[in-house]
Amino acid sequence: MNPTIELLTSHRSIRKFTSESLPPNLLETLVKAGQGASTSNHVQACSVIRVSDAANRETIMALAGNQPYISTAPEFLVFCADMKRNVDAAERTGIEATRGMTEQLLVSTVDVALFAQNVAVAAESVGLGIVYIGGIRNNPAPISELLKLPEHVYPVFGMCIGYPDQQPEVKPRLPLTTVLKQDYYNSEDDEAIINRYDQDMSDYYLHRSGAAKDSNWSKGMAPMFSGKLRPHMREFLISKGFEMK
Amino acid sequence: MNPTIELLTSHRSIRKFTSESLPPNLLETLVKAGQGASTSNHVQACSVIRVSDAANRETIMALAGNQPYISTAPEFLVFCADMKRNVDAAERTGIEATRGMTEQLLVSTVDVALFAQNVAVAAESVGLGIVYIGGIRNNPAPISELLKLPEHVYPVFGMCIGYPDQQPEVKPRLPLTTVLKQDYYNSEDDEAIINRYDQDMSDYYLHRSGAAKDSNWSKGMAPMFSGKLRPHMREFLISKGFEMK
Incomplete structure (x- = not known):
């Protein structure tokens, strides 16, 4: 295993940062x-808002689940799916751009995630820690308003991002056999595999250094699927021009 | 710049591979x-189908735009957004899982992209080349059928993936000033920036080593927005249980 693969497999989300700032120009490098990530047909549908304004950080923290590191981390970025540049450019060539296709939502969302994961890996490669928010x-609507996000941007x-002030353990992942499938989707053994994995995750949750709890992977899924997860997202996306046609 | 950041900024898609196979167990390592990538609430909503069957590779190639490397690359993976494991696990705890929320489509799609980008970076770190397809x-419906993808998987x-048999240039990216924005979305200078970038891209397209053409970035956007891009995606996603409610 080379150092890059070592880095990729040892990721843990960091939720406590030292007060040390990033050196000049490092954020730009990240x-x-x-x-540098792949982008569908070179569409480059990602924009990044670097939020430095302290009051806006506090507001976003309150709107995004009160995670204190949103306000205190040395850097806080908002990654946006951005079709505005593309639509504007296409229309300057004289066409009327088609908007709001489901496929455009997928393309731009994937583009953003590939981009952000490169930022995460780059950050970790220089000793920084990160957590996705x-x-x-x-509350995407008031956050979009605060960041003045125009139509076709969500x-x-x-x-x-910051220097870690904690060293959490790496969280165990699902066994490879249930994630990597040969030639077709076979889930025959998945229940048994996940039962064993639940025991590993139970051990992990009981013995981890921070916030020990009595749970496992399956129990952790229940709250995500027992209610309507962020039911406002559909209307919000439509309001930004992502109509999912 | 460290070697990892160097790697991330020097990515080019590889569309021509040598016939050399990956050494044993490398694909599993990738x-x-x-x-190892971040995953929303540890949902781990990605499954990977490794397609080795030659006939299926040919079929997928024909369905996915006739890109010959789909059939000839040493490895071809299909990355799937997979909520099946989660829904099944949640239901084994005794709840009836809520499905089909727009947010679930976003969570699983982002999860897949973060995962895949780590695979891409890991591959490139050992000298392999990759191209996303x-x-x-x-034609997602017949491909899903071929791969026997169940409900809640798309x-x-x-x-x-394979060893590069070409050395394409790195494609110029949008200027950083239009992608990284301070505190709020400001697009005042974007048109002028993109006009200059169009000239850079025009030079790149005219002088690149393979498939030189007279185009630029804005012209390249026009075809993507002049028709209805993959208009079947909405109905297809609904058919797989991603109803975008």
Whole structure:
């Protein structure tokens, strides 16, 4: 295993940062690494808002589930799916751009995630820690207003970046046999595999260094599927021009 | 710039591979690196189908835009957004799982992209080349049937992996100033920036080593927005249980 693969397999989300700032120009280097990722037909449908304003950080923290590191991390980025540049460019060539296709939502969302994961890997390669903030989808409309996001741009997730002030364990992943399938989707053994994995996850949750609890993977899924998860997302996306036609 | 960041910024899609196979267990290592990526609430909503069967490769190639490397690359993976494991696990705890939320489509699609980008980076770190295949969304229904994808699983994209038999130039990216924005979305200068970038891209397209053409970035966007891009995706996603409610 080379150092890059070692890095990729040892990721843990960092939720406690030292007060140390990033050195000058490092953030720009990380975002350029993000730009290096693959992008569908060179569409480059990602924009990054670097939120430095302290009051806006506090507001976003309150809107995104009160995770304190949103306000205190040295850097906080909001990654946006951005079709505005593309639509504008296409229309300057004289056509009327088709908008709101489901496929455009997929293309731009995937583009953002590939970009952000490169930023995450680049950050970790220089000793920084990161955590993704899906919580910005708790209240995407006021956050979009705060960040002045125009039509054809929607905030997919945030990311806190800074130097780690904690060393959490790597969380065990699903066994490879249930994730990597040969030639077709076979789930015959999945229930047995996941039962064993639940025991591993139970051990992990009981013995981890922070926030020990009595749970397992399956129990952890129940709350995500027992209610209507972020039911406002459909209408919000439509309001930003992502109509899912 | 460290070697990892160097790697991330020097990515080019590889569309021509030598016939050399991957050494034993390397593919598994790459997929484990994928599993190391962040995942929303540990949902781990990605499954990977490794397609080795030659006839199925040919069929997928024909369905996904006739890109010959789909059939000839040493490895071809289909990355699937997979909520089946989660729904099944949640229901084994005794609840009736809520399905088909727009948010679940976003969570699983983002999960897959983060995972796949780690696989891409891991592959490139050992000297392999990759290309993403969005073309599997040309005909997702027959491809899903071929791969026996059950409900709550949809194919997001494919990826060819192998040792490069070409050395394409790195494609110029949008200027950082239009992608990284301070505190709020400001697009005042974007048109001027993109006009200059169009000239850079025009030079790149005219002088690149393979498939030189007279185009630029804006012209390249026009075909993507001048028709209804993959208009079947909405109905296809609904058919797989991703109803976008």
